[in-house]
Amino acid sequence: MLAVKKLNKIYPNGTHALKNVSFDVKKGEFLIIIGLSGSGKSTLLRCINRLIDLTSGSIIFEGVEISKQEGAALRKTRSKIGMVFQNFNLIPRFSVLKNTLTGALTRTGTLASILGNFSKEDEKKARGFLKTVGLNGKERSRADNLSGGEQQRLGMARALMQDPILLLADEPVASLDPATSHTVMDYLKKINKELGVTIICNLHFLSLVREYGTKVLALKDGEIVYQGPPDGIDEKWFKTIYGEEAKEVGIN
Amino acid sequence: MAHRHFFSLLLDTLLWSYTFLATHKIIYNKIIMSIRYPEFSWGQPLICLILGLITSALIYFFLPGLSIGRAIYFKTYARLNRPFFKRPYIYVAFLIFFITLISGLYVSQVSLREFFSHSGLMGAKRIFIALFTPNFGILEESLFAAIETIYMAFIATLFAIPIAFVLSFFAAKNLMMGSPLFKIIYTILRFILNLTRSIEPLIWAIIFSVWVGIGPFSGMLALCIHSIASLSKLYSEQIEAIDQGTMEAITSTGARPVQIVWFGVVPQIILPFVSFTIYRWDINVRMATIIGLVGGGGIGTLLMQYQGLAKWNEVGLLVLIIATIVWAMDTISTKIRQAIK
Numbered sequence: 290m291l292a293v294k295k296l297n298k299i300y301p302n303g304t305h306a307l308k309n310v311s312f313d314v315k316k317g318e319f320l321i322i323i324g325l326s327g328s329g330k331s332t333l334l335r336c337i338n339r340l341i342d343l344t345s346g347s348i349i350f351e352g353v354e355i356s357k358q359e360g361a362a363l364r365k366t367r368s369k370i371g372m373v374f375q376n377f378n379l380i381p382r383f384s385v386l387k388n389t390l391t392g393a394l395t396r397t398g399t400l401a402s403i404l405g406n407f408s409k410e411d412e413k414k415a416r417g418f419l420k421t422v423g424l425n426g427k428e429r430s431r432a433d434n435l436s437g438g439e440q441q442r443l444g445m446a447r448a449l450m451q452d453p454i455l456l457l458a459d460e461p462v463a464s465l466d467p468a469t470s471h472t473v474m475d476y477l478k479k480i481n482k483e484l485g486v487t488i489i490c491n492l493h494f495l496s497l498v499r500e501y502g503t504k505v506l507a508l509k510d511g512e513i514v515y516q517g518p519p520d521g522i523d524e525k526w527f528k529t530i531y532g533e534e535a536k537e538v539g540i541n
Numbered sequence: 542m543a544h545r546h547f548f549s550l551l552l553d554t555l556l557w558s559y560t561f562l563a564t565h566k567i568i569y570n571k572i573i574m575s576i577r578y579p580e581f582s583w584g585q586p587l588i589c590l591i592l593g594l595i596t597s598a599l600i601y602f603f604l605p606g607l608s609i610g611r612a613i614y615f616k617t618y619a620r621l622n623r624p625f626f627k628r629p630y631i632y633v634a635f636l637i638f639f640i641t642l643i644s645g646l647y648v649s650q651v652s653l654r655e656f657f658s659h660s661g662l663m664g665a666k667r668i669f670i671a672l673f674t675p676n677f678g679i680l681e682e683s684l685f686a687a688i689e690t691i692y693m694a695f696i697a698t699l700f701a702i703p704i705a706f707v708l709s710f711f712a713a714k715n716l717m718m719g720s721p722l723f724k725i726i727y728t729i730l731r732f733i734l735n736l737t738r739s740i741e742p743l744i745w746a747i748i749f750s751v752w753v754g755i756g757p758f759s760g761m762l763a764l765c766i767h768s769i770a771s772l773s774k775l776y777s778e779q780i781e782a783i784d785q786g787t788m789e790a791i792t793s794t795g796a797r798p799v800q801i802v803w804f805g806v807v808p809q810i811i812l813p814f815v816s817f818t819i820y821r822w823d824i825n826v827r828m829a830t831i832i833g834l835v836g837g838g839g840i841g842t843l844l845m846q847y848q849g850l851a852k853w854n855e856v857g858l859l860v861l862i863i864a865t866i867v868w869a870m871d872t873i874s875t876k877i878r879q880a881i882k
Contacts, residue, residue, distance in 0.1 A: 338793050368795030378786035380808045391804050395795035403803050444790075451794055 290316045290487060291337070291455065296346035298332055298511075306332040308511040310346070314455075319481050320489045321498045321519070324508035325531060330491040333508070334457045337489070338370045339363060351454070368395040371448030371486075375460040377440040379447075381433035385424060388432050388443055389415040392450025411450070418446040421484075422476055438469035442476055449480065456480065458490040462497070470494075474501050495527065549610030550601055556609060558593030560637055562586055567644040607633050671853030675861050683843060687862050690839030693757045694825035697764035702818055705769045708734070709776030710802065716780065738770035746832040760837025764825050775817045776810070783809045816878045823874040830863055 291314040298307040306329045314320055322330050335341040337348060339355065348356045355366045371392075379388050393411040394402055401407070407415075419425055422442035427435065432443060441461055448456055458477060462470035478501055481488050492498055498505055499519045507515035507522070507530045515526055522530075562585070570579035600607050606629040625631065655661060710716055712734060717727035745763035753759050788805035796804065833841015840863060847855040 340789055340793060364795040364797065366795070367793055370793070372790070372793040374786060374790060376786050378784075378790035380787055380804060382808050391791060391796075392794050394791065394797075394800045394804065399797055399799050402800050447790070447794070457793075 290314060290351055291489075292347075292349040293337070294347045294349070296333070296336060296348065297344045298329070298336060298341065299344045306511050307336070307343075310508075310511070310513055312506055312513065312516060314487060314489060316454075316487055317481070317485060318487055319478070319501060319503045320487075320506060321502035321504070322489065322491050322506045322508060323493070323495070323498060323530065328508040329511040330508055331459055334372070334459050334489065334491060337455075338367050338372060338457060364395055368451050369454050371451050371453035371456040373441065373444040373448055373456070373458045373461050375463045377437075377444045377464075379432040379440060379443060381431070383432055384428065385419065385430050385432055385435070385443055386412070386415055386428040389419060389446045389450055392447040395451070415446070415450060418449045419443075421449065421479075422446045436469075437465050438472055441465065441473050445476060445480065449484070449486075453486055455487045455489065458488060460491045460493065463493060470497070477501070495522065498522070545614040549608065549614040550597060552610035552613065553597035553600060553608050554590070554593045556593075556633075556637060557596045558586075558590045560640060561589040561592050561596075563640050563644050565589065567647055568640065572643070572647055604629075606630065609633055668853050672857035672860060674854055675858035676852075676854035677858060679855050679858060683840065683859055683862050686833075686840040686843045687866060689757055690829045690833065690841065691826055691866065693761045693837075693839055694764060694822060694829045697761045697768055697829075698818065698822040698825050700765050701768035701772055701821070705772035705776055706814070708769070708773040709780060710806075712773055712777035713780035714777075715783075715785065716802070716806070734770045734773050737766060738774065740767075742767040742828050742832055743835060746835050746837045750836045755836035755838075757838030760829060760832040760839065760841075763832055763837060764828060767828075768821055768825060772817060772821055775821075776814055779810045779813045779817070780806060812881055815881055819874045819877050823870045826870050827867055830867075 293313075294311050296307055296310040297305075299305050310329075310333060322333065324330050332341060336343045337350075339358070343356055346356065347354055350366060351369075353366070355363070358366055380391065383391075387405075390407045390411060393407055393415070397407055397411070416425070416428065419428060422445050424435075424439060424442055424446065427439070432440065435443060444461075445456075456477075461477065462473050465473060474497055477488060477490065480486050490502075499522075502519045505515065505517065505519045505522060506513060507526070509530055514529055515522065565585070566579065566581075570576050597608070597610070601611075605611050609630050612628070612630045708730065711723075711726055712730050714727065717723040742763045745766050746760055749759035749762040750756075753762065783806055787809065788801060791801050791805040829837065829839055830841045830844070833839045833843070834845045836842060840859060844856065844859045844863075847859065
């Protein structure tokens, strides 16, 4: 469903963040991208939904070349790709329900959305997705009154409102404690398995990679150094990706 | 590199020219020779400029340690690792400061003799007694004028809000760096706003009093123009300080540009905006009083009239009313701003 070919990204300051990155993602996969901070993981995800413009290369999503899309066509593509963030990026002063509804902005008229007139269907749907992520009963709470794990689940509900076929998760558990991390990852797995949403997830912890991923992609200095099943990452690969000094830290 | 040499030489030339000119015209002519009206010709500043250029060129080539320009533009020459008082250029800076201090004291006609003279102290006593025994006979008239001032400030603030709100988005750097067209709009708008803001409301009041005639309307327009410029700047700075993450998240849902601003930016800035606006109203009430002095209407105009007639008891009452209003506005605006934090 997604084919990235010879993707290059050079930032205005000269940083070559991604070097000839090519990979395919099949429908229903749970792809995990690992690598050190600054290895280009976040840039890669943001190139896929075009929050960042790529320098060269091509991205084919559902058979359509999206790397040069603009305006309405780009918005249509983005609406099919959900995204959750390390810092959740919610609207802190809005209610849980209203935050979820922002996932439906693309199919709501500009004026209607400004006036807060979302369709009854969308409201029903939002409540449904809040239930999916275990936030039912909290619809009226303010988003900033939720705990970290709950905020991330709200971020997922917002992404689900887009009816995405692909979900990008940019270090979704990096600001959470170990126990909460597992809960959040379990919900991601549930979305992957039950709703059939393909997932691309950036992660730091190798133990989580083996537990949740169906395929792994390792980045080092903007280049792919490993591509294959999670079990294939042994001690040797680990040192290649994270450097000789690195030691694996578990998360239980 | 070359432009740094140029600017450091230019700065030194200007500083030395100023030093020569101030020393010659004020310290030598006025203070040492005690000439009341020393002869002036445009040749004098020109000579000082040439002397300044020669001096700074000599310093540039032979004594670079003395150069203030080098210290600013070339960090290596500043010898920052040396103790403060062992950097040679510091003494040049002290010399220029000292000459400016002497000249400044002379030009401002600072005189302790005048301040403590017998007739001076008697005058002070007279006016203070009058101010502390206000004439309540004009209470009604003054209160009406005060109400005029408060309403004037209110309308000026109210009209400024929507205009400043819209302009602030176009004056926010983080929203305007997307395309070249936006960049041009941003640059032009910033320039106009800075220019407008740098002109004091007092001067706007003079302009508008010629335009629409003397009275509260001209004062209101003056405050409004200045408020638009100030609020736009405060608002846009607030927009620049927002958390970009929310904007990113809303963009990633496939939202349209207006929706991105409405959901990704507006919720984060609404409270600071309200706070700034109330503070601005408070400032406007104070400024409205001053603007009245040049015919902007309200209590300021009344103050100017009674001051012109040297009716100090009446002035005393007006000062009392103004102080009360300013105090009340200040308290109310602080309370509201604390409440919405």
